[in-house]
Amino acid sequence: MAKGSFEVKVGLAEMLKGGVIMDVMNTEQAQIAEDSGAVAVMALERIPALIRKEGGISRMSDPEMIREIQKKVSIPVMAKVRIGHFAEAQILEALEVDFIDESEVLTPADEANHIWKHDFKIPFVCGCRNLGEALRRIGEGAALIRTKGEAGSGNIVEAVRHMRMVTSSIKKLTTMGQDELMAEAKEMGAPFSLVQQVAKLGKLPVPNFAAGGVATPADASLMMQLGAQTVFVGSGIFMSEEPAPRAKAIVEAVTYADDPEKLANISSGLKKAMKGLDISEIPEDQLLQERGW
């Protein structure tokens, strides 16, 4: 009874709050993630930094690899599908993954449409750069929103920009009169009913997480203090010199995001973080955040 309703989808997103979701490429990494306190793992064949380096088309992961990770860990297992690729999503639903990320990190399959996510029993998470994009995804059925940031860059600047864009637009909506909301909805390209709802609530109707460029405990703390409720870490853990201690440190940094003394200890003695990229070094046509409509 009432399985897979929108409330139940958002329910799982609520349980992931105050945690860290880690990208993993095999069962060994999944085990390290779970042992370090991850609240979920994202199973993918190549983490974003490698996708960026190796190029080619990035697709949904091999179901066999996802099954092995599901057998290995007891925490929720997420996996990515290409934007608009509902057949990949149907396969992930058949595999009973716990969450589907319709992700700009993979090569888009549809240049105009995203997946109609209400058709699925499994919850979806989608990336956004601003409030309009967030509300379009929620309108299509996303149960969780994350910033896009710039995946695989190890650079937090884009995630900060996207989080600030979303929160400042929400603040602006709460100050507007009813008569201004339609024009604003038109301007941001968002469903009117959701614009009204956000203006009333003063927050998104689903949880709001951070992703794209988190590499250190301080990055995690920054995003939490800017309003994220959980942090996705993609390349930041398994592209660093010593993944397990860094993973544990980021988990603790999310819980104690507003305690600088604790963060000083948490951040001490970690080996090198991933090297990272200045955004200006990335050719414009290779910016992952531009994908999605």
Place this chain on the structure above:
Amino acid sequence: MTVGVLALQGNYEKHLEKLESLDCPAVLIKYPNQLSQVDGLVLPGGESTCMTLLMEKTGFHTAVSKFAKEKPIFGTCAGLVLMASESNDSRIASLNLIDVTVDRNGYGRQVHSGIHPVELKLNGHTISESSMFIRAPKITRIGGNVEIIGKMGMDPVAVRQDHHLASCFHPEMSQDSNIYSLFLEMIHSHCLANAV
């Protein structure tokens, strides 16, 4: 009377909102020394593996065990897993507060999560509530001193032992709040009994 909500990871904010909506003063607990300010504690849903690690690292495991000897605790979902005397996962450091065995995610992965009617037995009355189960733990054994408070079909889904209460489902996600009222009564009567 103030109720604390353990805020290491999970759905602690919704518990706080729920308690406040019942006019009960409530605070988030992030440090063990805050426990001395509260009369009861909620252990929220989330991931029990993550919470176990953080509780051991921060000294909460010992502090909550000590707190539980004197004051009531209410665990939901992952909170139940931590309170159960036994689970199917050896990595979970049990607080050993309720003599039940639980099977983590016993009701299956997210695709099997749902909202189901639960029959609650409260003060001699039976009340039916719609309750949300998210990758919920299943109670597979009930110890002799454990009272079954809630059932879904034949399955026990809410239990009480002495001054502790736990549920497989998420009352913080429900419109109803009968089980919170029970917990607040338990805290109240416990405070009175200790004051005598």
